[in-house]
Amino acid sequence: MTDVDGSMKVFLTALECERDAVLAHLVDVETRSHGNGTVFDVGRSPSCPGFSIAVGCTGTGNLRSGTLTERALAMFSPSFTVFVGIAGGLKDHLELGDVVAASKTYAVHGGRSQDDGFRARPQSWEVPHVVEQVARRIKPAHWHGLLSDEGRALAPRAYLAPIASGEVVLNSRTSPLALQIDRNYNDAAAVEMESAGFASAAHANRGALVATVRGISDHADGDKEQADGQGSQETAAANAAAYALALTAALHVSEGHAAESARRRPELPGIRNTNVAKGRARVGQQIGVVLDGWPR
Known part of the structure; x- marks a missing residue:
């Protein structure tokens, strides 16, 4: 199924709770399977008419996300693709449940390890200009209405900022990886494990319009298990899904x-x-x- 009129969008997630947060907004959901076994749920959002959404779950990690991003782009040829999920916050002003839309994505594990330390070899992908411009105009009123009453009461905020993407779960502010990110990517507001693979696959597809949207589920500071146990992942995923839907509708x-x-x-x-x-x-x-043909 390919998109010939701009009416197909793709939402990719890494975790089941992230996928479920998107599916909670959809009706008339049908299952579509790729010939090699990848399964997508395709439905529409009553609150965002005019397009259909295919939802896929890649599993964690940049390798998986890159592979299945390529598959989704080939299968649906969508006019817009967004990776939706949770992330650890790296900035003190971020509250649990706040949303970060990536202005750029850093791949943080590229570099050279030598006797005198690690030398970063940065690689990054900026969000397409049109997505960045539309994201700057998204207001709380555009997406808070898609939240539950409890979600709206928390008044989550949204930011456009860089996101760091690596290969491990970061749960420390003092570990070697945390210090490496702070030293080499200190404008990153959040950290996760899929957006570099997603961005790389999109970069290889001419004209692919993409974005990454993440809800903050912990502060990457050693208290991840405690935050997760209080339902922070589900809240962050719900907020990211709501913002991503509003962004998609505005882009449409x-x-x-x-x-x-x-x-x-x-x-x-x-x-x-x-x-x-x-x-x-x-x-x-x-x-x-x-x-x-012009008058003389």
């Missing part, structure tokens, strides 16, 4: 406006050059052209 409207503007844009007239020289005369320099 933006795509429609862009398509309408393109249809209304007048075609440029043809350009015709006519050089006339008689006898022994010759054309040395031509100034101006004739525009076919």
Whole structure:
């Protein structure tokens, strides 16, 4: 099933609680299976009409996310793909349940290890400009209405900021990995394990429009188990899903406006050059052209 009119979007997740948070917004859900066994749930959101959403669960890690991102893009050819899930917060101003939309994604494990320490070899992917512009205009009113009463009461905030993506769960502010991220990627607001693979796969697909949206479920500070035990993952996943839906709806409207503007844009007239020289005369320099079809 391919998207020929911009009406198909793909939401990818790593965990079941993240997938369930997205599916909670969908109706008329059907199962679609890839020939190699990958399963997607496809439905629509009554609160965001005009498009269908295919939801896939990749499992944890950048290798898995990259592989299944490629598969989803090939299977659905969506007009927009978003990775939705939870993350650890790296900045003190972030509260549990706040949302971070990635302005760029860092792959944090690339580098060279030598006797005098680790030398980072950074790799990053910026969010497409149109996604960044639309994300900057998303207000709480656009997505808080998609939350439960309890979720709205917590008044979660959303930020556009870099996200660090690695290969291990970070649950410390003083471990070697934590210090490496602080030293080399200190503008990162959150850390997780899938967005680098997701961004790399999208980069290899010409014209793929993508975003990463993460809800903060812990502070990557040693208290992850305590936060998880209090339901922080489910809350963060629900908030990320709501924001991602609002972002997707806003982009869908933006795509429609862009398509309408393109249809209304007048075609440029043809350009015709006519050089006339008689006898022994010759054309040395031509100034101006004739525009076919335009009044003279």
